[in-house]
Amino acid sequence: GAGVSQSPRYKVAKRGQDVALRCDPISGHVSLFWYQQALGQGPEFLTYFQNEAQLDKSGLPSDRFFAERPEGSVSTLKIQRTQQEDSAVYLCASSFPGEETQYFGPGTRLLVL
Amino acid sequence: GESVGLHLPTLSVQEGDNSIINCAYSNSASDYFIWYKQESGKGPQFIIDIRSNMDKRQGQRVTVLLNKTVKHLSLQIAATQPGDSAVYFCAENLGYGGADGLTFGKGTHLIIQP
Numbered sequence: 095g096a097g098v099s100q101s102p103r104y105k106v107a108k109r110g111q112d113v114a115l116r117c118d119p120i121s122g123h124v125s126l127f128w129y130q131q132a133l134g135q136g137p138e139f140l141t142y143f144q145n146e147a148q149l150d151k152s153g154l155p156s157d158r159f160f161a162e163r164p165e166g167s168v169s170t171l172k173i174q175r176t177q178q179e180d181s182a183v184y185l186c187a188s189s190f191p192g193e194e195t196q197y198f199g200p201g202t203r204l205l206v207l
Numbered sequence: 208g209e210s211v212g213l214h215l216p217t218l219s220v221q222e223g224d225n226s227i228i229n230c231a232y233s234n235s236a237s238d239y240f241i242w243y244k245q246e247s248g249k250g251p252q253f254i255i256d257i258r259s260n261m262d263k264r265q266g267q268r269v270t271v272l273l274n275k276t277v278k279h280l281s282l283q284i285a286a287t288q289p290g291d292s293a294v295y296f297c298a299e300n301l302g303y304g305g306a307d308g309l310t311f312g313k314g315t316h317l318i319i320q321p
Contacts, residue, residue, distance in 0.1 A: 136311030
């Protein structure tokens with residue numbers, strides 16, 4: 095497909111479990127972003143990659159959150175020891191080099207019980 | 208606090224009427240603004256964008272207006288259709304050539320009445 099894809103689309107985890115969320119950006123998009131969207135709220139920035147380099151991780155809420163993009167394409171957002179407050183939709187977006195317009199994937203809806 | 212916000216959480220309009228969704232921002236250094244449409248269960252979909260050196264930009268049935276003096280942004284949708292029902296977010300960034308996370312407002316839920 096031509097758009098950003100994310101998997102899984104839905105994830106239910108027991109509190110304390112680790113989860114891994116995957117993002118496949120649009121081919122050729124150098125920049126990749128992760129956002130967290132709580133119910134009824136706008137997305138909030140988590141972290142940003144340019145190729146494989148993580149240039150900004152100021153939005154990650156705690157050290158339980160970790161993101162990587164080892165080969166500069168697919169990215170994984172990992173949440174360790176999940177808590178109920180981690181329940182949200184996690185959105186991935188990508189953009190062309192030098193352009194500000196970000197294109198979003200469908201998101202992964204995480205529910206922590 | 209949030210840099211970008213919206214005046215109204217819900218906007219109800221009659222099908223065929225024009226819709227105007229408003230947004231206030233507080234960061235005068237913001238250089239780039241985007242409107243996104245988000246339908247239930249989907250990711251935000253790009254609608255239209257505008258740079259700070261412009262005050263108006265038009266797309267297909269949509270117009271974005273930027274008033275830098277009062278730091279206000281609006282999205283106008285002409286001849287609103289049922290498919291326009293969604294939550295609309297404005298977002299901003301500092302325009303560092305793509306090297307910047309977006310700051311979103313809370314969103315306005317647009318409801319189309321038949």
